[in-house]
Amino acid sequence: MGFRASLSTARLETVKARMRSWQLPSWPQALVAGPSLLFVAIIGLPVFAILARVAQSEAPLQTLTRPIVLEALRVSAITTACTLAGALLLGTPLAYVLARRRFPGHALLDSLLELPMVLPPAVAGVGLLFAFGRRGLLGDQLAAAGISIPFTATAVVLAQFFVAAPFYVRAARAAFESVDPEFEIVSHTLGVSSWLTFVRVTVPLAFPGLLSGATTCWARALGEFGATIMFAGSFLGRTQTLPLAIYAGLESDLDAAMAISALLTVLSFGLLLILRASLRARNPVYA
């Protein structure tokens, strides 16, 4: 054991030394610095531009109280909260089953659930219309029940759910997979029911992963644009979320668009910090 450990450490050191000697000296500095700077500029400049523009504008905080902004804030807050709640309620059991059970069609279901993450949002919008629209698959049944989904807040939630909820399921599944089933078995032999075992053992142990999944899901829902505009439209106070309000603002109220953009930039940065913290929480005292 001791011998093996020291051997692998020595090997690691050799590799590190080789990497050090190989890295910079043999590469001309410009070949590294040039592309890197360009890369950082392409990412950094737009972010800087938004913040700079807002800093120059007059009373950016007051702009945030204009009706177009307040309404969009309200619509976004409500719809993303519903989307997140739906993702947690429906996605958590699904993620757990995907992590713990193998069944026919497992791989297929897995791919289907990951599809929205790579599908162009416009295609998602078309799909939602074909499924829940008036002439869609469920159109007749929904009409018979007196329900019309397109161009309502429900449509916004469905569009966000389609695009964002798979991110939660994927993260939650990985989080559950990282929990050793032996802990659950021990809990069962201690007389604790499956449900309470899930609540008292599995969820706490998976929590950092669940939190980062929920954060990613909420961020994706907040930024959803393509599927929403196709399936829900952009009606002030009803379906116009923050990203849609930016788009509308570009034509009618540039200051508002700027203010919302800055707000979302700051908010996204905050979310990033939460994500970082939740990833770091994977190594608390007990890990």
Add this chain to the structure above:
Amino acid sequence: MLELSIQKRFPEHDFALDVCLATEAPIAALIGPSGSGKTQTLRSVAGAVRPDQGRIVLDGRVLFDRSLGIDLSPQERHVGYVPQHYGLFPHLDVAANVGFGLKHRHGSPAAERIGRMLATVGMERLAHRYPMQLSGGQQQRVALARALILEPRILLLDEPFAALDGTLRAALRAELNELQQRLRFHMLLVTHDPEDLQLATECFVYAGGRIVGGSQSPPDAARLATEVLPDARGERS
């Protein structure tokens, strides 16, 4: 009294378990090389593995009987299960781990009971440590306390000393023996180390998913075990 006769196939591992044993010994040991089916037997008794065929009876109570369609859940079996790496809940401190299975975990009666159990295993001063802050031996004591506080009909131990180094192993073996003498619980333990047989009053020797020998005399069993464990000595160096 534990009676067990089970068959199970593990097609993905190209392995079949087919064992039959009965014992009244307070401490029975299953010994054999790794992959010989000892752990799967133990897990079948705990209810973590469902045999394809057979029957498991503990103190006259049927835990599992395929032909009668009986398969008690792990919760209903009242067995204490201590897996190889003890399975302590890393997010709970020692006291919360020990009290985990109590019906009423909070309030002073529970705290008292947990305190008494911790004192029994000599861990009362570390009640608020987390498992990762404990040594291997201390973790084992907590795992034993967590199982024993519920007064199980039998304690199932999977390789209880494998994670510990040599000197500690002997000390904990003596400790477990002493604990058993005091609390008088029954124990089924799985091991690949012939020295663990000092603890046992009866042992069953496993090889290739079958029981190839058994003995109520530990020295005989140790000799038997070394026959099916050609590398038993080398494995521990």
